[in-house]
Amino acid sequence: MDVAPPVAVLDAAVTARRLAQRVTALPDLTMRQVALAEALIEVSDADAVALLAALLRASRETPGHPYTATLAALAGMLSDPDMLPYVTRESLYAAALAAERGDIARLLLEAPPGPNQPKPPGPERPIAPRGRPLTLGERKSLARTRRRDLIQRLLVDPDAQVIRVLLGNPHVTENDVLVIASRRPARREVLRVVFESTWLARYAVKRALVLNPYTPLDLATRLLPTLTHNDLRAMAHDPAASALLRDAAGLLLALGK
Numbered sequence: 465m466d467v468a469p470p471v472a473v474l475d476a477a478v479t480a481r482r483l484a485q486r487v488t489a490l491p492d493l494t495m496r497q498v499a500l501a502e503a504l505i506e507v508s509d510a511d512a513v514a515l516l517a518a519l520l521r522a523s524r525e526t527p528g529h530p531y532t533a534t535l536a537a538l539a540g541m542l543s544d545p546d547m548l549p550y551v552t553r554e555s556l557y558a559a560a561l562a563a564e565r566g567d568i569a570r571l572l573l574e575a576p577p578g579p580n581q582p583k584p585p586g587p588e589r590p591i592a593p594r595g596r597p598l599t600l601g602e603r604k605s606l607a608r609t610r611r612r613d614l615i616q617r618l619l620v621d622p623d624a625q626v627i628r629v630l631l632g633n634p635h636v637t638e639n640d641v642l643v644i645a646s647r648r649p650a651r652r653e654v655l656r657v658v659f660e661s662t663w664l665a666r667y668a669v670k671r672a673l674v675l676n677p678y679t680p681l682d683l684a685t686r687l688l689p690t691l692t693h694n695d696l697r698a699m700a701h702d703p704a705a706s707a708l709l710r711d712a713a714g715l716l717l718a719l720g721k
Contacts, residue, residue: 476511476514476515476517476518477518477521477522479515479518480515480518480519480521480522481522481530483499483500483503483515483519483534484519484522484530484531484533484534485530486499487499487500487530487533487534487537488529488530488533488534493536493537493540493682494540496533496534496537496540497537497538497540497541497544497547498541498547499537500534500537500538500541501541501547501548503515504516504548504552504556505548505552509555509556509558509559510559510562510563512556512559513556513559513560513563513565513568514563516560516568516571517563517565517567517568519531519534519535519538520567520568520711523535523711523715524711524714524715531715532712532715535685535708535711535712535715536682536685536686536712538708539681539682539684539685539708539709539712540680540681540682540685542571542572542681542708544682553572556568556572557569557572560572567707570707571706571707571708585621585622585623585651587599587600588600589603589621589622591603591606591614591617591618591621592617600623600625600626603618603621603623603626604625604626604629606618607621607626607627607629607630607633608629608633609633609635610633610635612635615630615633615635615636615640616640618630619640619643619644620643620647622651622654623654624651624653624654624656624657627644627654627657627658628657628661630644631644631657631658631661631662631663632661638663638666638668638669641658641661641663641666641669642668642669642672644658645658645669645672645673645676646672646675646676647676648676648677648678649678650676650678650679651678652678652679652680655673655676655678655679655680655683656680656683658673659673659679659683659687667690670687670690670691671691671695673687674687674688674691674695674699674709675699675705677704677705677706681706681708681709684706684709685708685709685712688709688712688713688716689716691713693717696713696716696717697713697717699713700713700714700717
């Protein structure tokens with residue numbers, strides 16, 4: 465004999481469905497992210513955890529509209545610390561642990577930069593051992609060079625402005641871009657510059673960004689549907705990947721991507 469789920473679970477499921485429908489009715493991704501953040505902040509921490517759990521459960525059991533789009537918005541919201549303040553994230557994390565929802569707790573911790581995230585770059589840095597520190601303007605100028613030795617040194621420059629210039633250099637190769645897209649740890653703004661460049665048309669670059677745990681979740685989620693079936697399967701079972709990315713990859717596989 466089947467046992468009916470607790471009323472609280474049913475309520476969370478109904479609320480999750482209504483929220484997903486309301487979110488996907490909004491025309492702009494930022495508006496969807498704000499709506500999700502507000503929905504989590506307006507309820508108690510325990511209810512917010514239950515709502516997140518219901519959204520993830522529904523996305524697995526009912527793949528497609530409106531949950532796929534809601535997952536993408538959730539990824540973007542969690543990857544932006546301004547959308548969900550740290551103090552709120554911290555209290556939700558504690559509530560997730562209390563509810564024995566380790567998956568939700570990990571999700572809340574994965575989005576903001578962790579302790580291994582590189583420090584913001586200074587205005588000057590050397591590009592060669594024992595070389596004099598070069599200003600940001602000098603490094604941006606050098607990023608237009610055709611010299612391979614300089615290009616290879618600039619591939620690890622921590623400033624997104626330098627990388628943006630470098631990506632437009634006709635002497636830069638796909639392998640060079642893969643060095644930038646695959647680097648760990650990496651600054652999110654640098655990886656975002658790669659995402660915004662013409663190099664995103666290369667499949668290897670898309671794949672490198674999705675596999676890089678430092679890539680902002682909203683970007684990685686948007687790139688997932690472009691991956692091959694084998695790469696999606698690998699992502700869905702990668703224990704090092706974000707729980708949200710694994711779920712989204714599993715959704716796409718279930719949809720027959």
